[in-house]
Amino acid sequence: MKRKLTRREVLTSMAGLSGLALVSGCVQALPSSATTPAAGDAEQAPGQEAVTLRVFFGANPEEATTRQTIFDQFTEAHPNIKITPEIPTQNTTEALLVQVAGGAPPDVVMAWELQYPILAEKGVYMELSPLISADLEYQDNVLTDFYQSHIDMYTWKGELYVLPEQNAAVVCYYNKDMFDEAGVAYPPSDWSDTSWTWDTFLDACQKLTKKEGDEIVQYAWTEAWWPPLSAVIFAYNNGGDWFDRYQDPTKVTMTNPEVVQAFQFYSDLWNSEGVATNPEQWEVQAGYQMFAAKKAAMTLVGHWFYPEFSKEEHGLNMDIGVFPIGPNGTTSKTDLGGTGMAITKLTKYPEAAWEFLRFECGPEGQRVIARSGLFAPTLQSVANSDDFLGSHSAIENAAVFNTAMENAVSFPIGPAWDAMADRLGRNLDALWQGDTTADEALAQAEVEMQQALDETLAG
DSSP: OOOOOOHHHHHTOOTTOSSSOOOOSOEEEOOGGGSOHHHHTSOOOTTOOOEEEEEEOOOOHHHHHHHHHHHHHHHHHOTTEEEEEEEESSOHHHHHHHHHHTTOOOSEEEEETTTHHHHHHTTOBOOSHHHHHTOHHHHHHTGGGBOHHHHHHTEETTEEOOEEEEEOOEEEEEEHHHHHHHTOOOOOSOTTOTTOBHHHHHHHHHHHOEEETTEEEEEEEEEOSOHHHHHHHHHHTTTOOSBSOSBSOOOBOTTOHHHHHHHHHHHHHHHTSOOBOOHHHHHHSOHHHHHHTTSEEEEEEEGGGHHHHTOTTTOOOEEEEOOOBOTTOSSOOEEEOEEEEEEBTTOSOHHHHHHHHHHHTSHHHHHHHHHHTSSOOSBHHHHTSHHHHTTOTTOSOTHHHHHGGGGEEEOOBSTTHHHHHHHHHHHHHHHHTTSSOHHHHHHHHHHHHHHHHHHHHHO
């Protein structure tokens, strides 16, 4: 079975994108049975030329199936527009840039919040403002329904390049049976609940960690994302900022005392407290698998793992909540994350591409996503409807995915992310291993990340 595509891999897979001399042969179309033959055989509308749109996106099998449902519904409504899905088999952005360099990119592409600025800077995306301005119905009735934070996130230097599709803010998943057995109160579902502090969290972790002799058989916490970004979430909850601003940042502030304190607290969970899985264990069994296998009571990850955790085979009695607040924090915070859809500037069919985009990132497509339980929608009316909330029978607190938007802090949106992430990851390995302190690791990370940021700004 194809391994799940994790958001960690997507966010950290941008190495080598400074040029266009990249690998080739890394895109495949879905099998012919998945390219909507019924729609292709449909009678085209009189006077309308039949076109085929290539839609490029990263996906695991569950995601591909849900997207195919959207494609089928779209082509049923637009019989003159056929869809050819393309899923990269290697690095998603590299595969896209190979096609751009060859002068034959797909028409519509999936975009990630931390990666789209570099593609916007390279001129890959079409500006959406003219298309939206010419579509008053969408402008008045749909655009205003998005979470404004997501629209702002995909606006680069005054231009909207991406329509939001998926809210990927992270939350705290927890095993209710383990909490009940340990006599520990569940994490709150209210982002403004100030009772869930680092102290109460650590006390809960100690009670949730179980030993048999010298061996830990149940951990309180496991890492299921990317450790640097997980630690950033703890920094947000401690009132820490790691950049001077999050839209087109100019200064790295990793040595902010609140950030340093949070990174030390997070690494101490396994290095000194012994309540979380450690780096060696991450290599043996992925954190999401640890949680699914009932070997850990809590983990931090987004909605994208709900379909996996809710599988009947796991038998998880779980729910989701918010994060503990640090000594310098005020209320619980999360990240502003997500994916969206963009139109490539070189498309030969901009009108048809817009028809698809407005469907995929409109009420019709968002309802398909909501009912599937695969993604958290970015249209507020759909996110708060029974289409979404009623599709999450495995948890009671599905609304936490939506209320997260009022308590979300952005990651650094800009073309320097790839270079900075590489330097951040390298400099934190020793911290995760317990071989250095957060003070030392973040001081060096800040220097190298600032260098990467300066080089990008100067370039």
